[in-house]
Amino acid sequence: MMSKEEAIAKTESVFNAASDYFDAPALSFWNRFGQKTIDRLSLRSGDRVLDVCCGTGASAIPAAVCVGSTGQVLAIDIAESLLELGRQKSRQQKLENIEFRHGDFENLGLPSESFDAIVCVFGIFFVPDMVAAVRELWRMLRPGGKLAITSWGEKVFEPANQFFWSEIETERPDLYKKFTPWDRISEPTSLKALLEESGATEVEVFAEMGKHELTDPEDWWTMVLGGGLRGTIDRLDPAVRESVRQANLQFLRTNAVHALDVHVLYAIAQK
Incomplete structure (x- = not known):
């Protein structure tokens, strides 16, 4: 089993590499589920x-819009390439109340009870010790504040995945x-149990079963x-990578797959 430091370094490397396609139209689901959170x-x-685990701001930017000029959003990620994309997007929207900062959220050293809301969308499962990670987030939440943890459910971009x-x-x-990392919390009961074990209170989990439309089979490869699959792709030699790509596209075409099943879980806890 890899150490915490190795796990962080691996995740950082994968998502820095994935930054070249992270905001492509085919990946509009980041924004959709970020906004819904x-x-x-x-x-x-x-x-x-x-x-x-803010990525390029799929949830942080909508949050900044909601809290207005008197509010403040601190967006943290370990992938600097994603953070820079987030900064560019927030500048384009003329948002001055959001800061994108490189860091490991388990070791931010921020004061206890200093945020009205804390959000982690599709990120908590990359941490080996999820209980400790959620406990740290809960510590930084003020009484009356809300913690939102969004994770994948049992079907993630099927049948393509x-x-x-x-x-x-x-x-x-x-x-x-x-x-996959999110298998540990891919059911409402297991996600709720994680938050409660971490000390969170008034936990509710909402399950959403939807579709992600493909305009073309190439969308899947994008x-x-x-x-997160980029880490696997980058370890293939070019010939094998192209073989896998062609097989995936042929599978989608042959089976006339125009939409993928995607299950999402939203956990909300109030302190």
Whole structure:
């Protein structure tokens, strides 16, 4: 099992690499689920918000819009390439109440009870000790504040995801993953249990089962390059990579797959 430092370095490397496709139109789901997370928080003007694993601002930027000029959003990520994209987007929207900062959210050293809302969208499962990580977020939340943890459910971009891994198992069995990090919290009961074990109170989990539309089979490959699967792709030699790509596109075309199943879990806790 890799150490915490190794896990952080690996995640940082993967998402810095994925930054070239992270904001491509095919990956519009980042913004969709980020916005939906913020919608569930009922933020008010003047609120102070911490967004960890913020990526390019899919939830942090909507939060900054909600809290207005008297509010403040601190957006943290370990991938500097994603942070720079977030800074560019916030400047384009003329948002002066948001700061994108490089850091490991488990070791921010920020004061206790200093935020009205804390958000982590599709990030908590990259941390080996999720209980300790959520406990640290809870510590920084003021009484009456809300913590939002958004994670993947049981189906994530199916059937394309499953086919992708079957091809990896055929071509490079050493890279095949029998489970993914979010498997630990892919059901409402397990996500709720994580928050409660971490000391969170008044925990509610909302499950959403939806579709992500593909305008073209190539959209799926763009998604592969712009997310966590990039780490696997970058370990393939060019010929194998192209073989996997062609097999994936052929699978989608042959089966007339125009939309992928995607399940999302939103956990909201109030202190």
